[in-house]
Amino acid sequence: MSRKPPRDHVAPVQRLRLRYAKRGRLRFASHRDFQRAFERALRRAGVPMAYSAGFSPHPKISYANAAPTGTASEAEYLEIGLSEECDPEDVRRRVDEALPPGLDILDVVVARTSDFADRLQASRWRIELPGLAPEVAEQAVASLLEAGEVMVDRLTKNGMRTFDVRAALLTARVAPAPDGARPCAILTVVLRQVTPSVRPDDILTALRSVAPSPVAPGWQTPPPLVTREMQGPLAEGGSTDEALVGDPLAADREADQT
Amino acid sequence: MPTPHADSVFPALEALLPLVQKPIQYVGGEVNAVAADWDEAEVRWALMYPDAYEVGAPNQGVQILYEVLNGQPGVLCERTYAVWPDLEALMREHGVPQFTVDDHRPVGAFDLLGLSFSTELGYTNMLTALDLAGIPLIATDRDESHPVVVAGGHAAFNPEPIADFIDAAVLGDGEEAVLALTEIVRAWKRDGRPDGRAGLLESIARSGVAYVPSMYDVEYLPDGRIRRVVPAHAGIPWRVAKHTLMDLDEWPYPKAPLVPLAETVHERMSVEIFRGCTRGCRFCQAGMITRPVRERSKTGIAEMVANGLAKTGYEEVGLLSLSSADHSEIAETTTYLADCYEGSQTSLSLPSTRVDAFNIDLANELSRNGRRSGLTFAPEGGSERMRKVINKQVTEEDLIRTVATAYGAGWRQVKLYFMCGLPTETDEDVLQIARLAAEVIRVGREVSGRRDIRCTVSIGGFVPKPHTPFQWAAQLDHETTDARLAKLRDAIRTNREYGKSIGFRYHDGKPGIIEGLLSRGDRRVGRVILQAWRDGARFDGWSEHFDFDRWAAAASTALADEPVDLDWFTTREREHAEVLPWDHLDSGLDREWLWEDWQDALDEVGVEDCRWTPCFDCGVCDQMGTSIQIGPTDLGLPEIRVGQPA
Numbered sequence: 001m002s003r004k005p006p007r008d009h010v011a012p013v014q015r016l017r018l019r020y021a022k023r024g025r026l027r028f029a030s031h032r033d034f035q036r037a038f039e040r041a042l043r044r045a046g047v048p049m050a051y052s053a054g055f056s057p058h059p060k061i062s063y064a065n066a067a068p069t070g071t072a073s074e075a076e077y078l079e080i081g082l083s084e085e086c087d088p089e090d091v092r093r094r095v096d097e098a099l100p101p102g103l104d105i106l107d108v109v110v111a112r113t114s115d116f117a118d119r120l121q122a123s124r125w126r127i128e129l130p131g132l133a134p135e136v137a138e139q140a141v142a143s144l145l146e147a148g149e150v151m152v153d154r155l156t157k158n159g160m161r162t163f164d165v166r167a168a169l170l171t172a173r174v175a176p177a178p179d180g181a182r183p184c185a186i187l188t189v190v191l192r193q194v195t196p197s198v199r200p201d202d203i204l205t206a207l208r209s210v211a212p213s214p215v216a217p218g219w220q221t222p223p224p225l226v227t228r229e230m231q232g233p234l235a236e237g238g239s240t241d242e243a244l245v246g247d248p249l250a251a252d253r254e255a256d257q258t
Numbered sequence: 259m260p261t262p263h264a265d266s267v268f269p270a271l272e273a274l275l276p277l278v279q280k281p282i283q284y285v286g287g288e289v290n291a292v293a294a295d296w297d298e299a300e301v302r303w304a305l306m307y308p309d310a311y312e313v314g315a316p317n318q319g320v321q322i323l324y325e326v327l328n329g330q331p332g333v334l335c336e337r338t339y340a341v342w343p344d345l346e347a348l349m350r351e352h353g354v355p356q357f358t359v360d361d362h363r364p365v366g367a368f369d370l371l372g373l374s375f376s377t378e379l380g381y382t383n384m385l386t387a388l389d390l391a392g393i394p395l396i397a398t399d400r401d402e403s404h405p406v407v408v409a410g411g412h413a414a415f416n417p418e419p420i421a422d423f424i425d426a427a428v429l430g431d432g433e434e435a436v437l438a439l440t441e442i443v444r445a446w447k448r449d450g451r452p453d454g455r456a457g458l459l460e461s462i463a464r465s466g467v468a469y470v471p472s473m474y475d476v477e478y479l480p481d482g483r484i485r486r487v488v489p490a491h492a493g494i495p496w497r498v499a500k501h502t503l504m505d506l507d508e509w510p511y512p513k514a515p516l517v518p519l520a521e522t523v524h525e526r527m528s529v530e531i532f533r534g535c536t537r538g539c540r541f542c543q544a545g546m547i548t549r550p551v552r553e554r555s556k557t558g559i560a561e562m563v564a565n566g567l568a569k570t571g572y573e574e575v576g577l578l579s580l581s582s583a584d585h586s587e588i589a590e591t592t593t594y595l596a597d598c599y600e601g602s603q604t605s606l607s608l609p610s611t612r613v614d615a616f617n618i619d620l621a622n623e624l625s626r627n628g629r630r631s632g633l634t635f636a637p638e639g640g641s642e643r644m645r646k647v648i649n650k651q652v653t654e655e656d657l658i659r660t661v662a663t664a665y666g667a668g669w670r671q672v673k674l675y676f677m678c679g680l681p682t683e684t685d686e687d688v689l690q691i692a693r694l695a696a697e698v699i700r701v702g703r704e705v706s707g708r709r710d711i712r713c714t715v716s717i718g719g720f721v722p723k724p725h726t727p728f729q730w731a732a733q734l735d736h737e738t739t740d741a742r743l744a745k746l747r748d749a750i751r752t753n754r755e756y757g758k759s760i761g762f763r764y765h766d767g768k769p770g771i772i773e774g775l776l777s778r779g780d781r782r783v784g785r786v787i788l789q790a791w792r793d794g795a796r797f798d799g800w801s802e803h804f805d806f807d808r809w810a811a812a813a814s815t816a817l818a819d820e821p822v823d824l825d826w827f828t829t830r831e832r833e834h835a836e837v838l839p840w841d842h843l844d845s846g847l848d849r850e851w852l853w854e855d856w857q858d859a860l861d862e863v864g865v866e867d868c869r870w871t872p873c874f875d876c877g878v879c880d881q882m883g884t885s886i887q888i889g890p891t892d893l894g895l896p897e898i899r900v901g902q903p904a
Contacts, residue, residue: 025272026287028281028282029519030280037517037519039571041571043571044568098571100288100289100519102287223273223276
């Protein structure tokens, strides 16, 4: 006896794009951990989700460029498909309340444009290196920026990969930690979204490899605190790292107003 | 009174987390976790499930007690789990103590540390946690500043092997027992801790709420058997009894189940539909020590399911008990729930082990929406004779009829659970499993008209447990167990017609021998545990961490001066007159009834279920002042609101 899938595919009537943050201790959630937590929060919040067809229907959610496990983020994005039209701000508030503190929904817009994934062209990362003297970091950054190509190795799902990180690195600068009680370099980098992806830890590997003193305190331990601050389109003519990465939801917001 | 050494250790831990596997398991932050105020609390509990977070976090016992305790005024409860060896090494290197996942407090700062032992294989993880917490491993080395270490769970029905390491053991249902212990500790603290730690332990022992091993002396006979177990001084009860929670509807816990961020072994919500079992399977410790049967009403179940789903967002609900199809209102309940969630993404599951067609009806009802993949049955014994010995009252005809119904209803896969090494078992009894599985496939192909149906045989070694009729039985040595399993595997594989449709999964005999040592051991086994732990034993329930040779060597060393050894504790049959290490711990079962049931087993005589036949005097209800609580009730069910969980 064969059984029919319980329901037919229902096309979403509305798509929402969400910006969310992964903060504090919850930065140790892997992307899969986040997915489970998010889908359960949607159910607790009673968001009317559209589902895929088949024996095991899945809620319509598209995730983009998740930050690595252990990395905090202020700029993660995803898109959900709804079976009923909803007020985006109402959805933002309800889902944010349903999520544990540390997973926070920052912004929700109605999807009005089609090339969202293409707009996630680059990210600005803040890398806090406790114990590392800012001058030491500056020297390494200068060497890295001067280099034409810096190859690093990383163990990936498909085994050890060797790739250049320099081409993906758009800007890099070093600042001392604001309180300045003990040495701590704060590195801000803008990385272009490429394949294979170049991540902040690859930049640190590269910096250590070009640094004059790779064993200086702070390069290895304690582990750096990494935060994705922005993710979005590369802004035309952006000269500083603040101006270089734009808001990927801006196009939808503009389309909404016209 | 603020306790400075109770500050969160998270800043120190945080620096280690990027260096370990699955760091999310150590950070807490579960939905529905409770944030209680440390300084406001008078009595502070740390509860531990002594296995990895992924196994421990879903544990219902811990979740229930966590919520019950946090619901009390002036009481705080946080949770802690076993850390994997990678983090353990880093914690030792950096001086980070065993911590709770709620507020990352050091476990050593709590008043009580409660450990829930579902299995004896968690004992070494307890030692790791105590050691990391800075709590002396040996209970008598502790002082007033250390938590009272309390063991609970099924393994606590014979806590003698861990008697040196624990301060107390709670037998039976924990809900009321933890509240009673809380009040004893609260009063002791309010009164200025009279007579220090010894005074507190004596109060606990006198109250009868928990068993305090240090208040009892064990005397031995020259041949190594126990002569007697006596209270160390006046006022300490000779026997300590189990706790039995009545009226499950009054205790709808957990009301807000925890939803972990980390992936766990059970990605679903559980609702306990009844406690206890009187089927009388002679190998089953759970069925013996949790009597009588106490049902939650269909109304109570419906409310817990609806409330739990709303609070967790889970997509699956498991209706738990020792034999869920036996609930007196199960048909009504499953139909109701299937109606409630029809067309939604919510699925329901019933651990299906009972071998009869009624069980298939229930499974069909619960899979109205979804795919019919697999069903599980537990005939336990391969031959008709064996099933009489263990009192699993299922005939081969029953089994074949049941699986035929299952395959006929569209189920593709049937899993069958068996045990190897049961009392009186021969090779022939076990080889019957191969014949049975082939017959299952033959009939399955016939009724379904398909060749892609499958049957998986899953088999493990039997471990005799305390407080069961088999507590006197000889455990089968691991060499014979493994040889028997190899013969069975060959018999299945060489079946040319059906062998390819039969899967075979087995557990080798060695871990069972160590489990046997820890299950039926006495206080002398504590030295073996300590030695094995010092030699590196951790996570003994995980095959990749378990090392039989380490345990065997530890047993040789630790028992060198004793007239007993590993075999003496495991493969030796006990006689009627022998004092068993747990005889002074009262599960309610009458010792003479257990012995008669053991003799009936050897005579292949069955015992009916007392829910449907007259009482057979196992002793529990008389001894404990309890009675069977089953329906059907005349209570109604909440109205179903279309398109939404009830």
